[in-house]
Amino acid sequence: MKKRKGEDEPWAPEPEVMAETTDIEGRWRDLDRLLLRPGILVGPGFEPGIDTRDMIRNDCRVLVIGAGGLGCELLKDLALTGFGNLEVIDMDTIDVSNLNRQFLFRMRDVGQPKAKIAAERVMERVKGVNVVPHYCRIEDKDSSFFDQFQIIVLGLDSLEARSYINAVVCGFLEYEPDGSPILTTIKPMVDGGTEGFKGHARVIIPGMTPCFQCSMWLFPPQVTFPLCTLAETPRSPAHCIEFVHLIQWGQDRTGETFDPDNPEHMKWIYEQAAKRAEQYSISGVTYSLTQGVVKNIIPAIASTNAIVAATCALETLKIATMCSKGMEVFMQYTGTDGVYMRTFQNEKDPNCIVCSAGVPVEVEATTTLQKFIDVLLKDSRFKNKISKPSVSLQGENLYMQAPPILEEETRPNLLRPLRTLMGGEGGILNINDKRLKGILRVQVIFKTTDVDMDTAGGG
Amino acid sequence: MIKLFSVKQKQKEAAESANGRAPVKKQSPGELRVQKDISELNLAKTTSISFPNGKDNLLNFEITIRPDEGYYQGGTFVFTFQISQVYPHEAPKVKCKTKVYHPNIDLEGNVCLNILREDWNPVLSVNSIIYGLQYLFLDPNPDDPLNHEAAEVLRENPRQFENNVRRSMAGGYVGGNHFPRCI
């Protein structure tokens, strides 16, 4: 069968097509099949029609975090799906070793910021899409940056970065007094991850589905070897590498901080590990294994990235348009067992330290911290659960029962009113107590009294 | 699942609401959990804690141990703790700041304690590690050596080991290595 030009090969380099102002014929055919017709599998509130297509084209803003192996796939998939306003954030520059799978990059791009090049390439290839790059760390952006987006898609390889974004995004979430999440404060995330032939995709709707923290246990802990084994009885190439990395570096290069991104440092680790391996008649120490062990990297597989990113892009489309019910809620892919995928629904942790509602407690804004603690101790909901509570507001320790030096330092706060300690709006306080297994989140609500109103309005 | 935004919703709304919100640095799960650990610390009289970066940075602190029995009685040993943002998923990084002649602590301050590495488990806490460190001074273990020479002396000749420990703590040389005074 003869294919119509451009229809099935939107990636074919045909500059004359790119230069045209109208869409490639058939550009919206598949999307329109999903968005223009009603159906029995659609999600709640789905509104079939051209407005929905225009919405993802013009109004819906999606942030992609990471422009690496997954990020390249995600940007390409989201752009081709029809999302018109994308932004991408990545702090890395392009390395020659990325080129085999991070297909938006070319040899001449080595050394350039990934976010910048990825954005340029996607805009060159997919007409009508705007991609704004951010070449920086995610920590460099404040929460108002993340709040601009309707959906945030994660293509990250680190637990720390996921955990950070999760805390930021769950921080937008607010609950009604009855404990139900306020819909306008929910910012959905779609998280992809790959490790060799294994991958996952999941949908995080804060307040409704488990957040990253609720299901931290899904991530296996990092493999660590006993230090004395490394020092005394190495048995594998990884043991030799870890010895040089953790112990020999400090002995031979005193005062120098090891930097895994410094090629000279990595080469030194590799050479010393190879020597050590020879002493113990161990074979298999290579430069790439050294990088893998030190940076805890498992080789990336392009097809895993493609499968996971495609799943993430589709879920993003579903969340934005409700053209289909969303995935519930976690998909695992294991490429080593054939093309095996399964989804399962795990539970939200009702006491999650990041996304749970917090128990509402209503007090006057003038209540001192000591009085507030007394209120908690008298509250029947916390009976037998707390006896000597410590109170923190985000990173600020308002009152610590232990150790003595912190108790002494925070004691003056007991006489200060909550309004002074936490501002006039109230908010979430974290309560720690030996009797509690986890952290108790208390949502402080200030009573509004006529007197307060008068003082506030007067003047 | 629920429908989160309507077709008519424009990005402007989101941008406007963003402007009204003050940027807040989010507290990481590691910080939250270490807050709990620290608020429940139960330190023995031989142990103290200090926070070089102030009361609101609990991710970095120092533990000082002054054993009141055993080979190391009378010495003062300082350990630095570095807690990761994803603690307790990952164990704290602990180093001994005081140069010590000890079979399970090397001269760079690396500590061989199982719960710091292969046996770490998220139900453990800062308290458990401090107990572990105290135990290392009461009962140094020659079978899991990081300082090979010290382990050998302890195994072969405990009296010699005791002398070496005393000499090192008083600020002397053992096996060609100088140890600063820590008594």
Ligand SMILES: [Zn+2]
């Ligand atoms: Zn959660």
